[in-house]
Amino acid sequence: MYSDRNMYSVYLYRLICFMLLMAAGVQATPVMAQGLTTIKGTVKDAATNEALIGVSVFIPGTSTGTSTDYEGNFQIRTNQIVNKIQFSYLGYQTASMAVTPGQEQTLHVKLQTDAKVLNEVVVVGKKRKVKYSNKDNPAVDLIRLIVDNKARNRPESYDYVQYEQYEKTQMSLVNTPEKLKRNLLLRKYDFITNNIDTTVLTGRAVLPFFIQEELTEQYYRKSPQTRKTVVKAEKKVDFGEFVDNQGIMAYMQHMYQDVDIYDNNITILTNQFLSPIADMAPTFYKFYLKDTVRTDEGQQLARLQFEPRNPAAFMFTGSMYVTLDGTYAVQSVDMEVSKGVSINWVRDLKIKLDFEKNPDGRYHLSKSGLKADFGLTQNSDMGFYGERVVSFRDYKVNEAQPASHYEGEAVVRTQPTSVLGEDFWQASRHDSLSAVEVNTYTNIDSLVNMKSFRRTMDWGTALIAGYKRAGSKIEIGPINTFYSFNPVEGFRLRFGGRTTNNFSKKVMLETYTAYGFKDEQWKYYLGGTYSLTDRSIWEFPVRAIRVSYQKDTNIPGQELQFVQEDNFLLSFKRGENDKWLYNETYNIDYLREFENHMSYRIGFRNWRQAPAGSLQYIPVGDATGEDESQPLQQLTTTEASIELRWAPNEQFLQGKIYRTPVANRHPVFTLRAAAGIKGTFGGQFEYQKVALNVSKRFYLSQLGYSDVVTEGGYIFGQVPFPLLSIHRANQSYSYQLQSYNLMNFLEFVSDQYASVHIDHGFNGFIFNKLPLIKKTKLREFVTFKALYGKVREENMPHENPDLLRFPTDANGLPLTYTLESKPYMEASVGIGNIFNFFRIDVVKRLTYLDHPNVSDIGIRGRFKFDF
Incomplete structure (x- = not known):
């Protein structure tokens, strides 16, 4: 997706809610107050x-x-x-x-x-009086029967399933009633004291500021497997131009995912919890059979109580009712995250699931509720409260729709929601709203028109996302790139901006200009993107064309994630950092995305690169060494490219002008191919190159997760070293996941290569077992990266006088190498969740330690916001 991928943007939705209500107020519809x-x-x-x-x-x-x-x-x-x-x-x-x-x-x-x-009760002695054991434990025997029957009790066991789903998601500001009333920013606004709810959390008041409702019809077909959602109606608060409503909705859906008790692992708030009826549940849980009951309909149920063997493990504590009629289906679950579990920002998390009986005797989920209490610390009164309630009715099984009904887009909207009034919602909701929830819609509608709200949101966006509004159609930024420095340009000043959706949803223009006080040169960028659909250029699925011109500097081989190259903090680098490029690039490309998350991008680029700093392009010249070759001033390439990307079941946080990917268990495949065109627009080289990248997150339940990235590439044809694969190096003190953090810039080049990156997060598996350390909520990480490559003889400078020499230092010692003798490898051990958002890694370089100016060990840090 076209984006500068500013890493601070994703944090906007963690903090924006607080600013919304602390920023400004509005006279709300009054609610008659009674005595508390x-x-x-x-x-x-x-x-x-x-x-x-x-x-x-x-x-x-x-x-x-x-x-x-x-x-x-x-x-x-x-x-x-x-x-x-x-x-x-x-x-x-x-x-x-x-x-x-x-x-x-x-x-x-x-x-x-x-x-x-x-009609019967089995009383079990208190668990603390008897040493727990799975042996001869009727509760464990029952759990094993539940596990054996999971497959036939899941909705996927039917050929066809259809039901109506109503979903309500809300987020609220939380504090004690007294502190809310005394707050300097809020106490003068009557709606704060009139519209708080004191019944949800003990000793604290809840003030909703976000609420979303959605009514859908869900269809499932087993073969070929298809899921389709028909959105009948949706309603949500609208924060106006400063806050991306779609992004908030996506963020809420990411936090509050569906809970399937029959899955071995349940993902909540980006963490995986072991289900109490997972295949290996008896190994990790303690189970107690509390009693058996028989309903009026004659249904016999067992009440099981469960708790984790390790209170700090990512598991649940609670109880469930299970049928004893031979189906061994879950009828209801009431559970919460164990108090010893370390989840960032989460003080309490509760889940309640209810099931209803189908005509065939099996059960389906009828209502699901998830409640989470967020706060900076466990003892803080201030925080947020989130709740998601999903209910299901009109459940139909094995009633097939026409085949055409399951085809087409996975999500279909039947009509604009603006035409649906409150009468429709009152008749269609599965449960009525409280008075506080009803007032939330009115409060936010009025809030967005307040000058104090708009003023504070403007500055809040500038602080967090890096862009400041200059009128309604233009915003200035990124602010953190206004000033930086480097060895080539010296002090660098930059100023730029972009248009907003108020200028046009179909067109976005972006520009900047920069000046280096050492090289005394101006740099420029001008780009424009045009949507070929009736939607915004950022709204999935995208179909857009982009053109741009750029004249600027960069470091060969540096590829950053989620930050700009001239971010001020990246001005600080280790070692020698004086090999740069002056680039002049004309670019045009076309992007087409599809609902199934297939996409392709076709591009055309003309690139003029000139060496800067100590970097020189010196031809090899006469093999006898008698020819003193003069350095080349620049290289010109003209290149056509295509990129194919497939990301099945991809999830991302969609913003107005950015998209942040969300890691899940599904792989992402990216195939890139390009061809150099000699003689077109000054192109000097003819070549072809291809690269395949595959990334996937592997969830290992209680052992955490591993992010694995593999990549391989090949270049056909004869090219000088600047057009070879210059492997991604990092000489900054920021830890870069997809770069080699102890490799020097331009240290290795290849025309064919293969690499693997493994970043494993234990999610507290080790630290949570250490009595003192577990209270810190620190997380453990280990990383391993390996890269193998080579350069064919036709691309080695000493064999071909038409090529360019590899860079050397002032003494003629080589600074750029190939990887033919052995792979480059580095590993790191890290501690994350420091102050809830910082990670520090100790990185060890394992090979090529004899190269000049290299570090065999280093400390790197990065911001990593996790739950």
Whole structure:
């Protein structure tokens, strides 16, 4: 995708929510306030006095409610008039208790087993009194039966599945009511105090600022396997021009992925958790059979309780009900992340799943709920609260649609959502919104028109994303490139900007100019992109054409990820850094993306490169050495190229003017081919080159994950060394994943090569087992990189007088080499999650240690924001 891939852009959606509400206020639709009623207490089994987990506690006739935690505790706070509170739990009699409105009261509730529902109870002694063992454990035996029957209890076991899905996602600002009211930026706005919800989190107030609803029809076909989504309606808050609504939606979907209890591993917040019914669950979990119940319909269920053997492992604590009719299907799950698990920014995470019975006796998911409490620290009152609720109804199995229905785009929108009014939503929602949620739409609509909001968002975007608005159609930046320095240009000043979507959604223009005070030369860039669809040039799937002209400097072999080359922090480099290029490039390319994440790019480039600094282009000349060849002033190449890319099931965070890829288990294949055209627009060389890159993330459950990148390339034809593959080196102090961090610039060239990069994150697997270190939430990383290549005889300078000599130092010692004798290898050990976003690696170079000016060991750092 066309993008400068500024690494700070992806952080915008972690911080933007805080700025939205701390920035400005708006007079909201008033909500009549009542006296605050606080109800807290515990719920236990009347017979065993054991705490009950997941008991539904709610105020009858309202949507206000909560559930008991692992110790049976609950708390509800509300401004509504409350006369009674109700407690409901499967296998127990529903209980109601009177309360006094406007007061704080503590209730200790004992629930009686339901004589009509429960006809047998198996009481198990408390687990702490008996040493746990899988042997002769009926709970473990039952789990193994569940595992054996997983395949037939999954929706994929049907030939066809169809259902209506309603999804509601929201994010809220969290703090104590008192601190919200005393906040200097918020206390003068009535909607802050009128529209907070005190019933969700104990002792804290929740103020929603983002809410999205979506109503879809889902279709699944087993063979050939097809999934299709028909979007019937969607509704969301609109933050206006400063905040990318589509990007926020994509980010929310990335954080709150679907939870499939039947998967061995469940991905939540970019982490993988071992399911309590994974194939290897008995090895990592403890299971307890608490009781068995029989429903009014005669269905016999078992209640299992589970917890991880290692409290710091990425697993769950909770309970589930399982059928005992031979299907061994999960009927309901109520679980949370163990308190000892180290997840960045997450203080609490709860999941609740409910299943309903199909006519054929099997169960399907009827409702899924995920709740997460985010904060900088565990003890901080301030933070965010996120919730995603998905419900399913009108479930139909093995009712085939016409074959044409499953063809075409995977996601289809039936009509513009703007034509659907509130009457439609009230009739179509699977559950009604609370008064606080309804007011959120009104509040944000008014907020975006406030001058204080617009002013703060403008500066906030400049601080985080690096661009400052200059009117509504142009923005200036990136700010972190305005000043830098290097050995060739000395002090370098740069100023540039780009158009916004307010200028045009179909056209984006971008430009900058820079000046070096040492070389006293001006540099320029001018580019334009035009969308060939009726959508924005950034909206997937893209079909666009781009033209650009650039006259600037760069380092041969330096390829950066997510940062610009003239970022100020990258001005600091180790070792000798005086081999540069002056480039003048004309470029045009066409990009076409498809819904199945296939894409191709066709390009044409004319490139004039001139050596700078100590780099010289000296012809080999007469093999006798009697010919004193004069350095060439420049090389000119004309090149046509094509790139084919396939990224099945690709996920990314889509912004207005950038796209950030999200790693998942699916591979990404990129094939590039190019041909040099001699004689066209001054092109001096004829050659062909091809390269294949394959990247994939491998999830290893509790052992973490490995990002593996393999690449190979070949160049056909005779070319001088500047047109060979100059392998990606890094002499900055920033750790670059796709570069060799202890390789010098221009140290190795090849006309054929193969490489592998492996970056493994243990996700705390080791540190979480160390008593003192596990509290720091540090993460462990190991990396290995290997590169093998060679240069054919026809491209070796000493064999061909028409080529250019490899660079040497002032004493004539070679500085550029081939890789024929052995591969280049380096490895690193890193510690991540320092202050929740920084990673430091100790890098060790393993081969070619005898080369001049090389470092065999170094320390590198990078920002790495992870949950």
